[in-house]
Amino acid sequence: xxxxxxxxxxxxxxxxxxxxxxxxxxxxxxxxxxxxxxxxxxxxxxxxxxxxxxxxxxxxxxxxxxxxxxxxxxxxxxxxxxxxxxxxxxxxxxxxxxxxxxxxxxxxxxxxxxxxxxxxxxxxxxxxxxxxxxxxxxxxxxxxxxxxxxxxxxxxxxxxxxxxxxxxxxxxxxxxxxxxxxxxxxxxxxxxxxxxxxxxxxxxxxxxxxxxxxxxxxxxxxxxxxxxxxxxxxxxxxxxxxxxxxxxxxxxxxxxxxxxxxxxxxxxxxxxxxxxxxxxxxxxxxxxxxxxxxxxxxxxxxxxxxxxxxxxxxxxxxxxxxxxxxxxxxxxxxxxxxxxxxxxxxxxxxxxxxxxxxxxxxxxxxxxxxxxxxxxxxxxxxxxxxxxxxxxxxxxxxxxxxxxxxxxxxxxxxxxxxxxxxxxxxxxxxxxxxxxxxxxxxxxxxxxxxxxxxxxxxxxxxxxxxxxxxxxxxxxxxxxxxxxxxxxxxxxxxxxxxxxxxxxxxxxxxxxxxxxxxxxxxxxxxxxxxxxxxxxxxxxxxxxxxxxxx
Numbered sequence: 001x002x003x004x005x006x007x008x009x010x011x012x013x014x015x016x017x018x019x020x021x022x023x024x025x026x027x028x029x030x031x032x033x034x035x036x037x038x039x040x041x042x043x044x045x046x047x048x049x050x051x052x053x054x055x056x057x058x059x060x061x062x063x064x065x066x067x068x069x070x071x072x073x074x075x076x077x078x079x080x081x082x083x084x085x086x087x088x089x090x091x092x093x094x095x096x097x098x099x100x101x102x103x104x105x106x107x108x109x110x111x112x113x114x115x116x117x118x119x120x121x122x123x124x125x126x127x128x129x130x131x132x133x134x135x136x137x138x139x140x141x142x143x144x145x146x147x148x149x150x151x152x153x154x155x156x157x158x159x160x161x162x163x164x165x166x167x168x169x170x171x172x173x174x175x176x177x178x179x180x181x182x183x184x185x186x187x188x189x190x191x192x193x194x195x196x197x198x199x200x201x202x203x204x205x206x207x208x209x210x211x212x213x214x215x216x217x218x219x220x221x222x223x224x225x226x227x228x229x230x231x232x233x234x235x236x237x238x239x240x241x242x243x244x245x246x247x248x249x250x251x252x253x254x255x256x257x258x259x260x261x262x263x264x265x266x267x268x269x270x271x272x273x274x275x276x277x278x279x280x281x282x283x284x285x286x287x288x289x290x291x292x293x294x295x296x297x298x299x300x301x302x303x304x305x306x307x308x309x310x311x312x313x314x315x316x317x318x319x320x321x322x323x324x325x326x327x328x329x330x331x332x333x334x335x336x337x338x339x340x341x342x343x344x345x346x347x348x349x350x351x352x353x354x355x356x357x358x359x360x361x362x363x364x365x366x367x368x369x370x371x372x373x374x375x376x377x378x379x380x381x382x383x384x385x386x387x388x389x390x391x392x393x394x395x396x397x398x399x400x401x402x403x404x405x406x407x408x409x410x411x412x413x414x415x416x417x418x419x420x421x422x423x424x425x426x427x428x429x430x431x432x433x434x435x436x437x438x439x440x441x442x443x444x445x446x447x448x449x450x451x452x453x454x455x456x457x458x459x460x461x462x463x464x465x466x467x468x469x470x471x472x473x474x475x476x477x478x479x480x481x482x483x484x485x486x487x488x489x490x491x492x493x494x495x496x497x498x499x500x501x502x503x504x505x506x507x508x509x510x511x512x513x514x515x516x517x518x519x520x521x522x523x524x525x526x527x528x529x530x531x532x533x534x535x536x537x538x539x540x541x542x543x544x545x546x547x548x549x550x
Contacts, residue, residue, distance in 0.1 A: 035068045036060065038216075040230065044274040045362070046353075047262055049281040049409075052237035053082070054268070056230040062091055062220045069216040075234055075266040076100060076212050082233035085216055089226040094217040101211045112200065119196045126189045133182045140175050143168065237264035239277055240368075241411035243427055247398055247440055248418065250382040254400050254438075257375050258408070260354075263368040272359040277373065279409060280351040343373055352407045378402055378436070384443065384486035388450035388474055393442040394486060400436040403429070417441055446486060447477040456536060466543040468550065469505070471536045478525035488521045492537045493549065500547060505536035 044055035060069060080098040087093055214230060244257035260277050264270065346353040354373050362369045378400035386394040396417070413425045415438060422441030456471030478484055490510070494517040495502045504512070510519040510533070521533050541547050 034063070034065075035070055035215075038069045038071050038228070040071050040228075042268065042270055042273055044276070045270050046276045046278055047237060047239050047260075047264075048278050049240075050238040050283045051079075051233055051235055052264065052266075053231060053233050054270075058228045058230070060226050060228070062089075062218060062224050062226050064220055064222050066094070066217065066219045069218060069228070071214045071216065071228075071230060072101065072211065074212045074214065074232075075268045077235045077266050078212050079233045079235070082231070083214060084231040085214070085228065087218075087226055087228045090222070090224045091218050091220040091226050094219055096217070097215045099213050099215065101213050115196055115200050119193065119200065122189055122193050122196065126186065126193065129182055129186050129189065133179060133186070136175050136179050136182070140172065143171060143175075233282065234264075234266045234268070236266050239263070239371075241409040242370075243408075243411060243413035244416065245413050245425070245438060246416040247380070247382075250396070252380075254378045254380040254398055255375065256378055256400075256403075256406070258373040258406070260371045260373055261368040262362050262371050264362055265364055265366065267364050269364060270360075270362040272361055275356045275360040275362070275371070277354040277356075277371070278351055279353070279407070376406055382440075384446060384484055385489065386446075386448045386476075386486065387489040388448045389490055392448050392450060393444070394446040394448055396440040396443050398438045398440055400438070403436045413438070415440055443480075445479045446484065447479065448488070449475045450490075451475075453534070461543055462540075464542060464544075465540050467538055467540045469536070469538040471506075471534065473532055473534050474521075475530060475532045476523060476525060477530040478527060481527050483524065483526050485522065485524050488523065488533065490519045490535055491517045492519065492535070493517060493539065497541075499542055499545070501540045503538050503540070505538060506534055508533035508535055510535070 038058045038060045040056040040058035043057045046053040085096050239260040239262045242259045242261050246255045343354050343356050380398050380400045384394050385397050408429045410428045413427050415422045417440040451473050453471035458469045460467045510521050
């Protein structure tokens with residue numbers, strides 16, 4: 001019986017050992033599937049208003065059997081759900097997986113590697129200088145501790161004493177001089193080290209410490225060459241529309257330069273890539289909002305709405321006109337082409353894409369890269385306008401039409417007139433109707449003055465009421481050598497209380513909007529001509545009341 005139990009125990013242990021060996025064989029088989037590192041290169045980038053899609057290409061020689069291809073050195077800002085892999089060759093793509101790698105750093109750009117090498121070299125030089133300073137200090141201590149020359153009983157001759165004194169003086173002077181020179185070198189080295197360290201810190205913020213990897217499982221029956229294309233979406237990238245609006249004079253059309261401020265701090269270098277800009281925004285939901293029932297009830301008048309999403313309308317067909325790059329060059333000299341001449345516009349079903357046919361580089365940096373998209377010429381009319389109540393300068397305004405076909409997006413605009421930067425504006429196509437109105441700056445050669453006419457300004461008490469009369473004179477002088485048209489704007493107050501009565505006495509022929517109280521005069525002035533308009537109105541209200549705003 002005891003022997004039976006012993007045999008049974010041995011049999012059970014043998015079965016457990018076989019099971020463990022079987023599991024180890026399975027694990028060994030799994031781990032036996034070879035891993036192969038694959039180098040890849042970014043070839044195409046599509047930049048959305050927020051985020052970007054990166055395309056990498058790789059070529060690798062496959063062996064027969066199953067292989068895990070590891071594409072490493074990718075940004076940690078990669079969206080795993082956006083990974084797409086395709087390939088060409090006699091092999092099968094079994095699947096893909098994604099993983100973070102916290103042990104290896106991202107491939108640093110050449111500029112950052114150079115900075116780190118320079119920092120290491122300077123730190124070595126600093127250590128040598130500090131060691132040399134310590135040696136000089138030890139030697140000085142040694143000399144100072146051996147000042148008793150020849151012992152206490154031995155007499156030295158004058159010549160020997162003088163020689164030793166000369167030695168001490170010369171050597172100590174050399175030590176002090178060397179130490180001072182060393183201090184200067186150490187100070188300069190510390191300054192250079194701090195500057196380089198600050199530059200490294202600035203650039204290192206743009207390159208994540210951890211990287212990510214895409215593992216592609218493939219199978220090939222025979223050794224073959226495989227070509228892979230990997231697509232994924234990254235955050236910390238996008239582009240912002242910007243505009244340059246240039247007017248050479250008041251007779252020619254406005255030139256609109258459509259630009260993109262492309263930014264990315266993914267840690268990856270987009271070097272000589274095929275760059276494409278898209279007006280799509282992956283952050284915006286593509287789901288149509290659904291309306292829920294709107295219930296009304298006493299004490300609970302709270303309508304329930306489904307969450308709405310902001311969207312963009314489909315852009316219209318573009319009709320671009322190429323403008324001359326430089327009108328001031330001689331006719332026999334060909335102007336240098338702008339990048340915008342190498343951009344083609346693609347209208348998709350929902351968005352607009354700008355495809356740049358030249359290789360482009362966008363570095364991972366804190367400052368954006370400016371990209372010229374297209375140049376347009378807009379039909380424009382010019383006129384002058386002034387509101388002297390607020391500012392007695394006259395402003396040149398340009399009104400452009402035909403902008404609806406340009407698929408513009410909201411963005412800042414830099415205004416240039418006659419080759420000079422005059423200020424900034426903002427273009428918001430969502431709030432513009434038929435005409436795009438732009439202020440090109442102040443014209444000091446048109447002089448406007450607004451003065452109160454004291455003889456017509458008074459305050460009187462009539463019974464229980466108080467009546468105040470106001471009169472203003474606006475003069476406009478044209479000192480320009482050509483005839484101009486200028487619009488002068490002013491206003492009279494608008495009453496919001498039945499006890500306050502506003503009466504217009506003399507509007508000087510102005511256009512009057514009773515709802516807003518705004519006045520406008522359209523004047524045409526010849527060179528050196530001056531014109532004047534007079535504005536009179538009165539306000540009546542109870543004398544025991546005070547009216548704010550007068």
